[in-house]
Amino acid sequence: MSLRFQRLILILTTLVMLGAALLLILFNTKQNIVFFYTPSELIENKITSGVKVRIGGYVKKSSIKKKSINSYEFKITDNKNEILIFYNGILPDLFREGQGTVIEGSIIDQDTVNASKVYAKHDENYMPASIKKELEKNNQWKKEYK
Amino acid sequence: MFNFLINPYKFNKFVDIIFKPLVILTLLVLIAGLFLVYFSPLDYQQGLTVKIMYIHVPSAWLALLTYAIMTIYSIIGLAFKIPFSFIINKAIAPIGAVFTILCLFSGSMWGKPMWGTWWVWDARLTSVAILFIVYLLIIFLNHAFENREVREKTIAIFILIGSINLPIIKFSVDWWNTLHQPASISKLASPSIDISMLQPLLVMTVAFSLVGLIIAILRIKAEILMRKNYL
Numbered sequence: 001m002s003l004r005f006q007r008l009i010l011i012l013t014t015l016v017m018l019g020a021a022l023l024l025i026l027f028n029t030k031q032n033i034v035f036f037y038t039p040s041e042l043i044e045n046k047i048t049s050g051v052k053v054r055i056g057g058y059v060k061k062s063s064i065k066k067k068s069i070n071s072y073e074f075k076i077t078d079n080k081n082e083i084l085i086f087y088n089g090i091l092p093d094l095f096r097e098g099q100g101t102v103i104e105g106s107i108i109d110q111d112t113v114n115a116s117k118v119y120a121k122h123d124e125n126y127m128p129a130s131i132k133k134e135l136e137k138n139n140q141w142k143k144e145y146k
Numbered sequence: 147m148f149n150f151l152i153n154p155y156k157f158n159k160f161v162d163i164i165f166k167p168l169v170i171l172t173l174l175v176l177i178a179g180l181f182l183v184y185f186s187p188l189d190y191q192q193g194l195t196v197k198i199m200y201i202h203v204p205s206a207w208l209a210l211l212t213y214a215i216m217t218i219y220s221i222i223g224l225a226f227k228i229p230f231s232f233i234i235n236k237a238i239a240p241i242g243a244v245f246t247i248l249c250l251f252s253g254s255m256w257g258k259p260m261w262g263t264w265w266v267w268d269a270r271l272t273s274v275a276i277l278f279i280v281y282l283l284i285i286f287l288n289h290a291f292e293n294r295e296v297r298e299k300t301i302a303i304f305i306l307i308g309s310i311n312l313p314i315i316k317f318s319v320d321w322w323n324t325l326h327q328p329a330s331i332s333k334l335a336s337p338s339i340d341i342s343m344l345q346p347l348l349v350m351t352v353a354f355s356l357v358g359l360i361i362a363i364l365r366i367k368a369e370i371l372m373r374k375n376y377l
Contacts, residue, residue: 004225004226004227005225007224007225007226008221008225008226011221011224011225011306012221014306015306015309015310018307018310019310019313022310022314026314026321027321030322033269033322034269034322034323035266035267035268035269035322035323035324035325036323036325037323038323056323056325090262091262092259092260092261092262093259093260093262094191094192094260094261095262102325117262117263118262119261119262119263119266119325120260120261120262121261121325121327122191122192122260122261122327123327123338124327124328124329124330124338124339125330125338125339126189126192126196126199126330126338126339126340126343127189127190127339127340127343128187128188128189128190128340128342128343129187129188129189129190129193130187131187131190131340131342132190
């Protein structure tokens with residue numbers, strides 16, 4: 001085997017090994033890398049109160065209650081478990097029922113969280129507004145489009 | 147046939163032939179892209195804000211593509227001792243850095259109205275920020291060593307180590323929970339983006355790539371000239 005191909009193989013194996021090592025580290029520290037927990041993960045992990053967490057899921061249908069100006073109460077669900085959120089502040093434009101959301105706040109008890117920040121998560125679907133109207137007219141609009 | 151990719155003299159010859167048509171083509175595609183973006187429909191959820199996508203996605207694509215090219219050239223440069231690879235590494239690193247900062251900046255502008263925040267430390271955003279730092283380090287390394295051979299080898303090895311970041315950027319949105327949404331185009335199923343918005347996006351991506359290519363050609367030619375004069 002010529003020297004240059006030996007070098008090529010050396011480089012490629014080094015890269016693969018380095019990549020594998022890094023991936024092992026990343027996947028074993030998954031808890032620190034995920035941006036948010038789902039409601040089920042939060043309940044499973046039994047995180048004690050007062051800890052800062054981020055929770056992501058969908059805003060439960062007809063769970064948003066406006067208590068006063070800029071004071072809200074709503075539920076985040078992953079279709080298995082749900083968590084009650086209290087929030088004081090301005091909600092992002094995309095925030096509404098059924099929309100994906102991520103909140104950051106401190107745990108009050110097992111399934112209640114006091115949010116200090118609310119982010120709206122938007123999905124990877126893009127569609128012209130005019131098509132939405134067309135689809136709705138023809139009853140083709142599917143729920144998962146939101 | 148593809149010798150111009152590894153031989154500076156053939157590269158110069160080839161590029162001199164295609165440069166003028168390339169500039170004209172780039173202008174045409176760029177103007178067409180901007181028109182398409184201007185007349186592209188508003189999104190059903192995001193409204194006008196979706197147009198940031200036509201800057202954001204091409205910049206992100208070029209930031210990754212530039213690094214991928216540098217990685218390939220580093221491998222063949224180190225393994226087959228082709229000096230032209232190091233010329234290319236030096237010439238295109240700043241281009242990648244500029245597209246990365248464009249991607250971060252436009253993403254930030256997009257995130258504020260849609261997510262409700264300029265920046266979060268989720269896996270996708272953090273890994274792209276790391277890519278930008280890696281680009282900066284490569285540019286700094288280019289000014290670091292007196293000895294050219296040591297410098298070029300060090301940079302190539304550094305590029306290879308940094309290339310591990312590329313799959314992490316690409317798959318971060320699938321592997322971990324992130325605020326950033328998953329990819330729309332490269333899904334194996336049909337893309338989840340309507341054709342009337344996909345068209346301007348693809349044309350803009352081609353336009354950005356061509357602009358990047360023109361800057362790259364100019365920078366590589368300048369670098370070849372510099373080495374001719376100083377060696």
